[in-house]
Amino acid sequence: MTFKPMLKFLxxxxxxxxxxxxxxxxxxxxxxxxxxxxxxxxxxxxxxxxAQANPEAIRAAEKTLMEEFGVDKPILVxxxxxxxxxxxxxxxTSISYYPRKVIDLIVPVIPWTxxxxxxxxxxxxxxxxxxxxxxxxxxxxxxxxxxxxxALIVSQIPYYxxxxxxxxxxxxxxxxxxxxxxxxxxxxxxxxxxxxxDALKHYIMPFASIVLSAMGGWxxxxxxxxxxxxxxxxxxxxxxxxxxxxxxxxxxxxNSLLPQITGLALNLGTVLGGSLIxxxxxxxxxxxxxxxxxxxxxxxxxxxxxxxxxxxxxxLANFLVDFLYAWIDPRIRLGQEE
Amino acid sequence: MKNRxxxxxxxxxxxxxxxxxxxxKAVDDVSLEIFEDxxxxxxxxxxxxxxxxxxxxxxxxxxxxxxxxxxxxxxxxGEFEEISSMSREEVKKKFWGKEITIVPQAAMNALMPTxxxxxxxxxxxxxxxxxxxxxxxKAEKRFEEVGLDPLWLKRYPFELxxxxxxxxxxxxxxxxxxxxxIVDEPTSALDVVNQKIFxxxxxxxxxxxxxxxxxxxxxxxxTVRQIADRMVVMYAGKIAEISPIExxxxxxxxxxxxxxxxxxxxxxxxxxxxxxxxxPGAPPNLVNPPSGCRFHxxxxxxxxxxxxxxxxxxxxxxxRKVACFLYMxxxx
Numbered sequence: 001m002t003f004k005p006m007l008k009f010l011x012x013x014x015x016x017x018x019x020x021x022x023x024x025x026x027x028x029x030x031x032x033x034x035x036x037x038x039x040x041x042x043x044x045x046x047x048x049x050x051a052q053a054n055p056e057a058i059r060a061a062e063k064t065l066m067e068e069f070g071v072d073k074p075i076l077v078x079x080x081x082x083x084x085x086x087x088x089x090x091x092x093t094s095i096s097y098y099p100r101k102v103i104d105l106i107v108p109v110i111p112w113t114x115x116x117x118x119x120x121x122x123x124x125x126x127x128x129x130x131x132x133x134x135x136x137x138x139x140x141x142x143x144x145x146x147x148x149x150x151a152l153i154v155s156q157i158p159y160y161x162x163x164x165x166x167x168x169x170x171x172x173x174x175x176x177x178x179x180x181x182x183x184x185x186x187x188x189x190x191x192x193x194x195x196x197x198d199a200l201k202h203y204i205m206p207f208a209s210i211v212l213s214a215m216g217g218w219x220x221x222x223x224x225x226x227x228x229x230x231x232x233x234x235x236x237x238x239x240x241x242x243x244x245x246x247x248x249x250x251x252x253x254x255n256s257l258l259p260q261i262t263g264l265a266l267n268l269g270t271v272l273g274g275s276l277i278x279x280x281x282x283x284x285x286x287x288x289x290x291x292x293x294x295x296x297x298x299x300x301x302x303x304x305x306x307x308x309x310x311x312x313x314x315x316l317a318n319f320l321v322d323f324l325y326a327w328i329d330p331r332i333r334l335g336q337e338e
Numbered sequence: 339m340k341n342r343x344x345x346x347x348x349x350x351x352x353x354x355x356x357x358x359x360x361x362x363k364a365v366d367d368v369s370l371e372i373f374e375d376x377x378x379x380x381x382x383x384x385x386x387x388x389x390x391x392x393x394x395x396x397x398x399x400x401x402x403x404x405x406x407x408x409x410x411x412x413x414x415x416g417e418f419e420e421i422s423s424m425s426r427e428e429v430k431k432k433f434w435g436k437e438i439t440i441v442p443q444a445a446m447n448a449l450m451p452t453x454x455x456x457x458x459x460x461x462x463x464x465x466x467x468x469x470x471x472x473x474x475x476k477a478e479k480r481f482e483e484v485g486l487d488p489l490w491l492k493r494y495p496f497e498l499x500x501x502x503x504x505x506x507x508x509x510x511x512x513x514x515x516x517x518x519x520i521v522d523e524p525t526s527a528l529d530v531v532n533q534k535i536f537x538x539x540x541x542x543x544x545x546x547x548x549x550x551x552x553x554x555x556x557x558x559x560x561t562v563r564q565i566a567d568r569m570v571v572m573y574a575g576k577i578a579e580i581s582p583i584e585x586x587x588x589x590x591x592x593x594x595x596x597x598x599x600x601x602x603x604x605x606x607x608x609x610x611x612x613x614x615x616x617x618p619g620a621p622p623n624l625v626n627p628p629s630g631c632r633f634h635x636x637x638x639x640x641x642x643x644x645x646x647x648x649x650x651x652x653x654x655x656x657x658r659k660v661a662c663f664l665y666m667x668x669x670x
Contacts, residue, residue: 236442237449237507237511240398240439242462242465242514243465247461251450
């Protein structure tokens with residue numbers, strides 16, 4: 001691989017990403033503000049109960065709060081402040097968890113989400129693609145039929161429904177696994193063996209529900225693509241030349257993997273956002289769960305904060321994939337030279 | 339005439355596509371010999387069974403194509419082997435690449451796109467149990483012979499132009515010195531200049547003894563004239579006429595051949611005088627071909643016997659075979 005075109009290629013991608021990032025964060029700023037409702041209303045009504053409904057005190061409180069969150073200023077000024085602060089790494093103060101900082105709320109839940117979704121996504125991708133390719137290689141045998149049928153069924157099951165079935169079966173009926181949370185209530189996260197085992201028990205069901213439901217789609221896609229590639233001209237010509245079947249299969253596999261990598265990247269990018277519904281179903285303390293709470297309380301700074309991080313991670317994943325892609329497929333790397 | 343050693347022969351071959359409800363008789367009772375050191379051009383319109391014939395020659399028989407009847411022989415080390423009695427897998431393992439190689443219709447996309455060609459050669463060496471450096475140096479030589487810089491081997495196929503790709507494909511196809519090379523519509527995607535270069539390369543391969551004989555499948559009569567020693571005209575799954583190339587162009591016997599040649603522009607004055615005509619009608623459906631001679635519904639010379647009996651392929655003049663009652667005793 002020559003170094004210079006690669007560098008140029010990556011630089012171009014980077015500039016492109018920077019521009020789209022600005023656009024995306026702008027949208028994230030605008031969208032929650034379009035949702036009808038006043039984020040401070042909930043807080044003020046709580047306050048009014050405590051403060052024995054002293055209208056003057058409440059009005060004063062509202063004024064301070066509006067200043068604090070900056071919602072009294074024109075929207076453009078708010079936007080400018082948001083960008084400036086975000087650049088400094090300050091994502092603001094949460095409204096629903098006032099006065100805690102958004103960043104302090106997000107950071108502790110990120111590991112939980114990553115630990116759940118990163119392995120689940122990768123395992124589903126690897127298993128699905130392997131099964132799909134195997135089915136294509138042994139086309140029209142019982143392996144192929146078995147994989148295809150299972151994949152079709154599994155991919156159509158919503159993962160949260162699968163999660164609920166799991167909870168009912170293994171949690172409630174059989175009582176083998178805990179039904180909610182990432183660890184038992186009352187335990188404090190630590191690096192001890194006991195905690196690890198406890199967390200693992202909580203981990204199995206959400207992990208399995210995501211892997212199982214995501215795997216089917218990968219397998220179906222991979223199977224079709226490998227079959228397609230095996231019928232292509234280069235596969236035929238290789239056969240006519242007496243190339244071994246295994247090698248031709250490797251070619252087909254390699255060329256089929258390219259689109260699958262794009263899919264994986266898009267998936268990995270959204271990992272930081274958590275799996276919203278899975279986390280709700282299992283009451284799992286991840287970013288998805290946090291986002292759900294923020295959305296229901298119209299916590300602008302929190303919504304923005306989560307998305308700023310999420311979008312950045314999607315872009316990072318995309319960027320890495322471009323890099324990977326250029327490395328695997330010479331047509332992309334060299335095609336943009338001129 | 340040069341030596342007439344037979345390299346390949348097929349006898350009364352019927353190869354049908356057996357679909358769920360219908361059977362397509364793509365090659366129906368065809369016998370053919372290919373001699374050593376010759377280029378044989380197989381000509382016919384689309385759907386006449388040319389490609390199926392090439393699949394039979396290489397025993398590339400895959401469902402739904404089925405060899406219903408007939409035998410196929412290939413001479414290997416001086417002896418005929420009945421390759422039709424072997425399975426596709428067996429033929430592939432024993433002969434493909436080494437004895438028979440097919441250059442498929444879409445030769446443009448015939449090379450594995452995401453690896454360098456040198457890597458491809460290495461994989462080929464591995465598959466055949468040959469030392470890879472030996473095959474690589476052979477590939478370099480072969481590239482030079484087809485007029486490509488050996489440095490191109492270190493490139494990806496998509497970096498080559500169309501004509502270069504085609505030559506690279508031929509270089510790689512002949513790398514194991516197959517005795518029989520089958521090229522299927524190789525020139526249809528090329529401009530005239532590249533066509534000419536390509537044909538030259540192909541002839542050179544034969545002259546140098548890298549390949550013994552070439553089967554050239556095309557619907558382009560002009561290219562066949564430039565390269566072939568003999569021409570086989572196929573119509574609706576059957577051979578209409580086999581003849582040395584000059585004689586068939588000067589004096590086509592079968593009415594279909596006449597029609598075919600009349601529909602092509604040629605520079606010769608005597609042919610130019612004839613002008614251009616077309617064959618009326620369309621080729622028949624091979625699921626249910628016409629009775630008797632399959633060409634009779636479109637033939638202006640059709641007689642009663644043509645509707646009832648299938649004309650056999652008979653030698654009318656020296657080296658010329660034709661399947662037409664016009665040249666036979668039975669005509670009355």
